[in-house]
């Protein structure tokens with residue numbers, strides 16, 4: 001049976017302020033979906049809510065992985081169950097080497113029942129696998145010895161997220177602007193890598209403003225989000241329209257959602 | 272030749288320690304009070320304890336005379352002790368009206384509860400030393416309750432004129448080497464009442480003397496342990512003559528992790544011109560032990576010192592750590608690793624004193640605190656008027672792992688020269704939840720995430736420590752301590 005991720009009627013608030021107002025989205029493993037929307041429409045919020053960020057309170061609705069509601073699960077349990085988020089803004093962990101971080105992460109995700117203190121995957125196997133994947137992503141091996149995202153350039157952080165995706169092999173991955181901060185060559189490489197790593201094996205939810213990523217990963221479904229709601233759903237042609245012509249049509253077609261989008265952005269500015 | 276007993280690979284040590292780790296951490300720390308102290312302790316030591324009671328020497332005038340008579344030391348040393356004992360009589364216990372003791376309350380400390388153990392140490396099982404795992408040593412000392420139980424220096428180093436072993440014995444055998452340095456420039460018995468007590472009563476301890484130009488490439492190891500309620504008055508004296516090189520790893524432990532006791536000690540590091548010393552001190556007494564220590568290094572011209580202090584144990588620690596740079600071009604790096612938990616109080620006062628020109632000092636102290644622990648770090652860079660071209664650095668970072676822990680960080684500068692570069696800073700904060708969330712999104716449990724982040728916090732110091740076994744031991748000691756964080 002194919003794995004499914006189903007988000008239904010999802011409402012999310014931050015500090016009591018509603019951000020998502022009823023999001024429905026269903027995908028199967030092996031599918032690629034695009035999530036598109038203007039700034040402040042709630043794209044990143046959806047990704048963080050899927051992983052269970054403590055500040056993002058789900059006030060209604062459900063997120064189900066293979067029919068099981070994940071809302072009661074910690075982020076750790078969700079990761080071990082096969083969910084992944086490539087962060088729009090990855091977090092630096094000073095003093096923790098990328099390789100050590102990834103070895104621990106990979107062990108936990110591959111052995112969901114592992115208890116703290118139990119064996120990690122053997123160093124030699126891990127090193128070999130990591131080295132292979134880094135070569136594939138054309139990353140310098142030196143990268144593994146650097147501290148997690150500490151002092152990384154924007155582009156390096158995004159490539160590090162892709163490396164983690166490659167190592168952790170989740171069932172479903174939300175890729176939040178994983179192509180931003182990269183130059184043209186790097187975007188192409190990232191797009192190809194993501195296609196290779198995930199397209200067939202995972203369910204991908206791609207958040208992007210650019211065309212390259214979707215060119216290599218044409219979406220089966222395109223979702224358009226505005227003011228915290230999915231206002232339109234279409235095929236790959238919808239994604240093409242949006243990155244070619246922008247959101248003017250959407251904004252004028254859905255004035256109520258647009259008003260809420262503006263309101264959220266203004267609230268953010270006054271904070 | 273001795274080897275550290277523990278050569279397990281890193282992962283399985285990690286595994287072992289996490290399996291036993293947190294659950295077995297004594298929550299008795301929280302309930303611990305002074306009067307409970309005697310009640311703690313493994314049954315197997317009870318017998319020793321009761322024998323000891325009859326053999327304890329109180330710190331009073333009558334006992335002091337008897338103590339002096341029993342030691343048969345050179346007259347200069349007896350005189351030194353008498354002067355210190357006199358100073359002890361004239362001084363009061365420090366109290367909170369003294370700037371240094373403003374944040375450190377010792378009203379619960381009572382010297383009358385403690386005495387020096389005169390009975391010969393029995394063969395008890397000592398805790399496993401942490402710093403020397405898997406390395407070949409040039410020599411090792413072990414003391415229990417301030418009495419030497421082992422003192423050994425490899426013949427190949429003895430042949431080259433190196434002296435290493437029990438200071439109490441060596442001081443009579445080699446007074447010409449020791450007298451010029453012992454409690455001269457690097458220890459002031461008049462500094463406070465603890466210094467005076469130590470100056471009068473020190474016993475046991477470790478001497479490392481390395482003659483001119485001798486390079487010792489095997490570390491020495493000094494291990495001091497105490498029984499429940501026991502007393503350690505060990506004195507450490509290191510003398511490196513011109514161009515000599517050596518490494519000394521010293522550590523302390525209690526036979527029982529929640530026991531009481533007292534350490535009142537002194538450390539003197541005399542590093543000659545062009546000499547190079549690496550000194551590591553791991554303080555890991557039980558959580559009922561009072562720890563008072565005056566520690567000072569004196570660096571000659573172009574001397575190098577790497578001094579790593581790890582403060583893990585004790586109920587209350589008050590330490591003065593002082594580096595005096597008295598020869599131009601001297602260079603010191605001080606690494607401080609502190610982890611305080613329960614109701615521990617760790618107070619460290621550092622002084623990097625630039626007495627002459629062109630010296631470099633670099634102090635980095637990192638502290639993690641959990642439960643209701645309290646730390647005080649007070650650092651001072653002092654630059655004398657003639658100490659031009661001084662390069663001084665001082666930093667203290669504190670990581671709070673609970674809301675009821677408290678870290679006071681007081682960096683200070685006192686600069687009287689004009690051509691200097693001195694930087695100092697301190698930070699205190701808790702772990703950013705975003706780091707924990709990010710790690711959890713990668714499958715880490717909250718506790719694994721916190722352990723990793725705390726270890727990462729100390730990594731900058733570990734990166735500076737050039738001795739593998741020390742780096743590993745400190746990493747493990749810290750990871751073992753981190754509990755749930757919320």
Ligand SMILES: Nc1ncnc2c1ncn2[C@@H]1O[C@H](COP(=O)(O)OP(=O)(O)O)[C@@H](O)[C@H]1O
Pocket residue numbers: 014015019037038039040041042043044045046055264265267268
């Ligand atoms: N951590 C937060 N704290 C406060 N407001 C937030 C936070 N995260 C998101 N928001 C609000 O939610 C809205 C949507 O943000 P986000 O999901 O980041 O949008 P997008 O990724 O689509 O640009 C923003 O306008 C902002 O006001």
Ligand SMILES: [Mg+2]
Pocket residue numbers: 043044045088176
């Ligand atoms: Mg976003």
